Amino acid sequence: MPFEPLVTAVIETTLNTLIKDDPELGRRLARLKGQVIQVHLKELNKTLTFIFSQQIDVLANYEGQPDCYLSLNLSVLPELRDQSNITKLIKQDKLILEGDIQLAQKFSQLMTDCKPDIEEWLSKATGDVVAHTVVQGVTGVGQMIKAQAQKHQSHLAEVLTEEWRVAPAPLEVAHFCDQVDEVKSQAARVEARLNKLLELA
Numbered sequence: 133m134p135f136e137p138l139v140t141a142v143i144e145t146t147l148n149t150l151i152k153d154d155p156e157l158g159r160r161l162a163r164l165k166g167q168v169i170q171v172h173l174k175e176l177n178k179t180l181t182f183i184f185s186q187q188i189d190v191l192a193n194y195e196g197q198p199d200c201y202l203s204l205n206l207s208v209l210p211e212l213r214d215q216s217n218i219t220k221l222i223k224q225d226k227l228i229l230e231g232d233i234q235l236a237q238k239f240s241q242l243m244t245d246c247k248p249d250i251e252e253w254l255s256k257a258t259g260d261v262v263a264h265t266v267v268q269g270v271t272g273v274g275q276m277i278k279a280q281a282q283k284h285q286s287h288l289a290e291v292l293t294e295e296w297r298v299a300p301a302p303l304e305v306a307h308f309c310d311q312v313d314e315v316k317s318q319a320a321r322v323e324a325r326l327n328k329l330l331e332l333a
Contacts, residue, residue, distance in 0.1 A: 136192040144190040150246045160242045170198035200231035212240035
């Protein structure tokens with residue numbers, strides 16, 4: 133099976149399964165019924181088309197005209213829920229939006245709320261106690277790894293700036309930038325004086 137149909141099939145199956153298991157997501161899907169939303173994922177340089185009916189169909193190739201077109205990084209999608217963010221994202225070149233803004237917001241809300249309840253799925257196979265223990269254990273390990281990574285990152289930054297003096301400290305960078313600005317303004321003043329002298333000569 134080629135890569136694109138495999139990816140779209142996995143996305144489609146996952147979304148439809150999550151929506152089927154959650155009545156609230158089913159109601160949100162109903163609000164999008166009959167709509168076509170095309171999403172270009174910048175980090176992958178791929179375009180996916182979402183067609184909403186009783187379920188979601190995900191296509192890699194679509195010839196028709198979508199009701200809404202979005203071009204963005206995947207990390208930006210949750211920010212579309214708030215309409216005030218949309219203008220900001222467009223100005224920052226993080227989002228290209230063509231079509232209905234309300235539709236983009238409904239799509240964002242549906243996609244960001246489609247989070248699998250792994251504990252629920254696992255409990256069907258192993259039982260509640262085992263599922264809860266496994267999920268809590270994995271969550272704890274994930275948090276510990278994240279905390280250790282932040283600690284090491286902070287320590288490395290301190291070693292580079294304070295001990296090895298490889299990288300400048302933030303205050304040194306700010307001072308250097310101030311000095312550069314001062315040199316620029318002095319150079320501009322000298323240039324202006326030279327231009328005046330040349331005009332007089």
